[in-house]
Amino acid sequence: MRIAATSIPGAYLVTPEQLPDERGAFWEGMRADQLEKVLGEPFVPRQISYSVSRRNTLRGIHTVAIPPGQVKYVSCVRGALRDIIVDLRIGSPTFGxxxxxxxxxxxxxxxYIPEGVGHGFVALGDDTCICYVMSTVYEPGTQIDIDPFDPELALPWELTEEPLMSPKDRAAPGxxxxxxxxxxxxxxxxxQ
Incomplete structure (x- = not known):
């Protein structure tokens, strides 16, 4: 498993070593011991959630207030998605x-998305399923939503048509x- 730093401090792209054979393939989706070596602290899952989306569905940008904070480890388990993370931590060298x-x-x-970093994605095909492994359980009233089309952020969604979005995401502040x-x-x- 390769764990590579992204351009956002504390966020990592994890690429497994696949073991293919005539039956298909096998790989480790997460290794807590290897993550801990890179992070310098344990990642302890407290909740696992899934979302299934139609093609061209845009979800996000979302993070969780600190406290309680929430680390996310996200994987696409069916289909494909364009994933974007945004540093929302005031004072971070990569803020915005x-x-x-x-x-x-x-x-x-x-x-791997650290606390305070926003997350969003657009589904590239129908029936795209994403798995969220999270360090804290859902607490109503703690989610922070940011407008995914905020011109200040200029996020490269590469959409060719109007996306499907929730009313909450459409109304999110910049x-x-x-x-x-x-x-x-x-x-x-x-x-970090």
């Missing part, structure tokens, strides 16, 4: 910047509004 990657079921790649409202998390370099 993003990292883009493609996650698909055939590659087995996963993305980065400047969230910053002014005081809802964004702070960067804590000693934990």
């Amino acid at each position: 910047r993003h990292h883009v990657c493609t996650l698909d079921a055939s590659s087995g790649r996963s993305l 980065l400047a509004q969230a910053l002014a409202a005081g809802v964004l998390p702070r960067w804590h370099q000693e934990t």
Whole structure:
């Protein structure tokens, strides 16, 4: 398993070593011991969730307030998606910047997303399923939503048509509004 740093501090792209044979393939989707070596701290899952999306569905940008905070380890278990993370941590050297990657079921790649980093994706095909392994359980009222089309962020969704979105995501504030409202998390370099 290769664990490579992304352009966002504390976020990693995890690429498994696949063992193919005539039956198909096998790989380890997550190794807590290998993540811990890179992170310097344990990643302890507290909740696993899935979402299934039609082609051209856009979900995000989402993070969780600190506290409680929430680390996410996301994998595409069916289909493919264009995944974008955005550093929403005030004081981070990459505040407001993003990292883009493609996650698909055939590659087995996963993305480790630290607390305070926003996450969103667009489904590239029908019946795309993403798995979220999270460090905390869902707590109502702690989610932070950011407009995925905020011109200040200029996220490269590469859409060719109007996406399917929830009313909540369509109404999400831009980065400047969230910053002014005081809802964004702070960067804590000693934990990154």
